[in-house]
Amino acid sequence: xxxxxxxxxxxxxxxxxxxxxxxxxxxxxxxxxxxxxxxxxxxxxxxxxxxxxxxxxxxxxxxxxxxxxxxxxxxxxxxxxxxxxxxxxxxxxxxxxxxxxxxxxxxxxxxxxxxxxxxxxxxxxxxxxxxxxxxxxxxxxxxxxxxxxxxxxxxxxxxxxxxxxxxxxxxxxxxxxxxxxxxxxxxxxxxxxxxxxxxxxxxxxxxxxxxxxxxxxxxxxxxxxxxxxxxxxxxxxxxxxxxxxxxxxxxxxxxxxxxxxxxxxxxxxxxxxxxxxxxxxxxxxxxxxxxxxxxxxxxxxxxxxxxxxxxxxxxxxxxxxxxxxxxxxxxxxxxxxxxxxxxxxxxxxxxxxxxxxxxxxxxxxxxxxxxxxxxxxxxxxxxxxxxxxxxxxxxxxxxxxxxxxxxxxxxxxxxxxxxxxxxxxxxxxxxxxxxxxxxxxxxxxxxxxxxxxxxxxxxxxxxxxxxxxxxxxxxxxxxxxxxxxxxxxxxxx
RNA sequence: GGCGGCAUAGCCAAGAGGUAAGGCAACGGUCUGCAAAACCGUUAUUCACCGGUUCGAAUCCGGUUGCCGCCUCCA
Numbered sequence: 001x002x003x004x005x006x007x008x009x010x011x012x013x014x015x016x017x018x019x020x021x022x023x024x025x026x027x028x029x030x031x032x033x034x035x036x037x038x039x040x041x042x043x044x045x046x047x048x049x050x051x052x053x054x055x056x057x058x059x060x061x062x063x064x065x066x067x068x069x070x071x072x073x074x075x076x077x078x079x080x081x082x083x084x085x086x087x088x089x090x091x092x093x094x095x096x097x098x099x100x101x102x103x104x105x106x107x108x109x110x111x112x113x114x115x116x117x118x119x120x121x122x123x124x125x126x127x128x129x130x131x132x133x134x135x136x137x138x139x140x141x142x143x144x145x146x147x148x149x150x151x152x153x154x155x156x157x158x159x160x161x162x163x164x165x166x167x168x169x170x171x172x173x174x175x176x177x178x179x180x181x182x183x184x185x186x187x188x189x190x191x192x193x194x195x196x197x198x199x200x201x202x203x204x205x206x207x208x209x210x211x212x213x214x215x216x217x218x219x220x221x222x223x224x225x226x227x228x229x230x231x232x233x234x235x236x237x238x239x240x241x242x243x244x245x246x247x248x249x250x251x252x253x254x255x256x257x258x259x260x261x262x263x264x265x266x267x268x269x270x271x272x273x274x275x276x277x278x279x280x281x282x283x284x285x286x287x288x289x290x291x292x293x294x295x296x297x298x299x300x301x302x303x304x305x306x307x308x309x310x311x312x313x314x315x316x317x318x319x320x321x322x323x324x325x326x327x328x329x330x331x332x333x334x335x336x337x338x339x340x341x342x343x344x345x346x347x348x349x350x351x352x353x354x355x356x357x358x359x360x361x362x363x364x365x366x367x368x369x370x371x372x373x374x375x376x377x378x379x380x381x382x383x384x385x386x387x388x389x390x391x392x393x394x395x396x397x398x399x400x401x402x403x404x405x406x407x408x409x410x411x412x413x414x415x416x417x418x419x420x421x422x423x424x425x426x427x428x429x430x431x432x433x434x435x436x437x438x439x440x441x442x443x444x445x446x447x448x449x450x451x452x453x454x455x456x457x458x459x460x461x462x463x464x465x466x467x468x469x470x471x472x473x474x475x476x477x478x479x480x481x482x483x484x485x486x487x488x489x490x491x492x493x
Numbered sequence: 494g495g496c497g498g499c500a501u502a503g504c505c506a507a508g509a510g511g512u513a514a515g516g517c518a519a520c521g522g523u524c525u526g527c528a529a530a531a532c533c534g535u536u537a538u539u540c541a542c543c544g545g546u547u548c549g550a551a552u553c554c555g556g557u558u559g560c561c562g563c564c565u566c567c568a
Contacts, residue, residue, distance in 0.1 A: 009497090027568070035568090042568035072566070156563075158496050163564060165495050205566085227568035228498085234567090258498090259568075264560070268567060295516075296506060301499075301561070311505065311517045318516080321530075348532095367507090376507050379515035386515090386532090393524095393532050463526055470528070481529045490529085 001056065001369045003223075004299060006231060006254040007155055011371055014253065016222045022058045023217035024050060027209060027226035027234070028110070030067040031091035032076045035098055036274035037289075037304060038260040038267045042227055044290055044420075045257045045298040045372075047104045049223075051418045052368045063216050064107040065209065066092055069114050069192060069202055084192055088114075098277040102286050103420055111212045113203060117194045119211035120203045123245050124183045124196075132244040133183055136174025139199040142184035147177050149240045155254065156232035163232075181237050183207050206237040210245070213238075219246040225255030229266070257298045264303060275304070285432055287421060288313045294374040294419055315382075316421075317433050319412075322385045324426035325392050326409035329402065336399065338407025344400035348390045357408060360384045364415045374419060381415065384408065434490030441476040451480065451487050 001014040016022045026046040029039055046062070053060045068088035077084040092112075099106070124142055127133035132149065135142045146152050146160065153159050163179060171178060182204035187193035193200035213221055219242075226235065235254065242250040260267045267274045280289055292312035296302050330336075340358065345351065360380055367376035388408050395401070416422025440447075450469050457465035470480055477492040 029568075030566085039568055045568090070566090153496095156496070158564080162495050165564085225568095228562065229567055231497090232563055233565090257568075259562070261561080266562070266567085270566070299498095300506085303505085307517090308505065314518095315516050325531085373507075376514075379507060382515050389531060390533085458526080461526075467527060474528095479529060482525080482527095483530080488529095 002371050003253050003255065004371045005252075006235075006256050007251070009157070012253065016058065017218075017220060017252065020057065020059060022053055022060045022222050023063070024053075024060060024223040024225075025063045025065075025209070025213040025217055025221055026107070026224075027230055028064040028066050029091075029095055030070055030072060031088045031095065032070070032072040033091060033269065034094050034276045034278060036260075036267055036269070036276050037280050038227070038274070039095075040098065040102060040277050040280075040289065041260045041293050041302065042257060043099065043104050044102065044293045046225065048294060048298075048374060048419060049255070049372050051420065052372060055365075055418050056369075061109070061217060062107040063109045063111065063213065065212050066095075066110065066112045067205070067208060068092070068112045070205060074191060088112075094278075098281075101281050102277070102290060109216050111216065113208040113212070116208065116211050116215065117203065119215050120207045121184075121196050123207060123211055123214075123241065124198075126245045127183065127241060130244065132241070134176070135198050136172075140174055140186050141182050141201075142198050143175055143180040144183050144237065144241050144244075145176060146179045146181070146240065149244050151243065152179075152240050153236065155236045155239050158232075181206065181233065183241065206234055207241060209234075209238050210242045210250075214242065214246070219248050219250075221251045223253050223255055224251040225257070228256045228259055231256055258301045261301050261303045262305070264301075267304065280309075284309050284313065285316075285429075287424065287429070288316055288433070290419075290421060291316045294421075295378060297375050298372055313433060317430070319381065319385060319422060320424075320426050320429045320433065322388055322392070323409065323412060323422060324430055326388070326405055326412075327426050329392075329405055330409060333402045333406075336402040336406055338403055338410055340404035340407050341400040344398070344404055346391060346394070346396055346401065346404075348394035349387060353387055354404070357384055357387045358404075360408075360411050361415060364418075368418065377415075377419070381412065384412065434488075440478075440491070442473070442478065447473065447478060447489055451489065454480075455487065 002011040003014045004011045024046065026042070029035055043064075046064070050060050050062045066088070069084065073084050073087050077087045080087070096106075124133060127144065128135075128142070131145070133142055133144050153163060156163075160179065184196060184198055184201050184207070185204055186199055186201045192202060194202060213224065224235070235256075239250050262273045262275075265271065265273060284292075288309060289312075292309055293302070295312060295315070340354075344354065346354065349357070360383075363380045364377045367373045367380060370376070388405070391401070391405060413422055450473060454466050454469040457463075457469070473480060473489070474492075478489050479492050481488050481490065
């Protein structure tokens, strides 16, 4: 497998420290508000990586944290006249609802910062003992001494001078260097506080990830990642404090995904240009959202728009349509399974095309092995779908025909599992997608009644009345489809 | 200002030295009582622009332009 490593800015062959085992730490969310779609992108990206690694036979330990204490949480508690604990608890629940709705299973370990204070204090103690950290004033903040760590800046590719040149940081008289960052933040009266050798306070942002990741995954992690926007300062600081404390490499492969944008601008709370996961899911099927999120490579920027989600919906519909036809076929031949006979030939496809259809799993895996290239993997699936549709258009009587399609069906669903797509019952999904969750201008009962009336008219060859009903429904954005199994309807797309 | 990234058809998007995947949309055809769906076909001699390396360049190198991200909390 090849994985792009932010530290070296290259794709590298992936080799975990311990054969067959992989530890992944993905930076989670700060729980002070509902999550937006950018957070969903992050979670889906790591989920898919984990699924593919497991498919490749690795035993993966996936850790995703909650930052459940920080300034924004405290501020939110003040604003809403409640406790910081209540704020954290509320938005952890909200996050879990979103994950469940998107079908993302929980990580193996989901640690909370406030439950790991002793581990953070231990790292800070070591850093102070080694001279990498100092307290600015008695009872005050404890800082990391950036100038003492030679590798500072190696992750973001900048020198200390580079960073300082553009720094908009206020000069803090207690800091030795403007870029020294807080490890332990002294609490003001009334603020949440934990006891420490340096006085009551709370952890700085970066130290929690070092403490929690190393506790669960060891001093050197295989994989650690988050959004591109976390490279500096968050991951740079994590790297510095962790390596300063242990003297060992902190992370073997740093993974950073691209950001979700709106009109080419980063979706963010501060810009106010965000949609929460809940808002998006109210309008689009969760699987459509997932498809949208993985239809481009995880490191690319991804622009959100209704049109883009609409395209994702149409594309997913195409996948499920074929799957539905394959499912119908399976019901007609319940005993037949793949694999296809090696010597099977079909009029509709050349030998090369049949081979291509059957080697989908290899090509799919190859794409995923190449830095989790979900876009290419999906491209291969669509190619297989096109070939499959061609076969379905030209039914053959041979048993090999059914066996081949049974194998294709199995492959599509099996590969879909890696992307957490195509796991639903096709007919149910098609019905859900066709109705788009949109407000209907007419009740389904009324539609059914008109369909029945039209069926009667058609039996009597009363084409005028049949067309009239079609037109009537069409004006209410309902499209009728006459199939051998009867007439179905869908909301116009 | 410093650091980094991206520019591929109407839109979205793979490809990273060997002659442009895939999706959406559009148009033509097959099918259909009419449609829809599906299938077939068409839609980039060309990958922002200018140079260079090479037998050969979206792919490598240099420069230009435009957009984005980070340098403050951010997935």
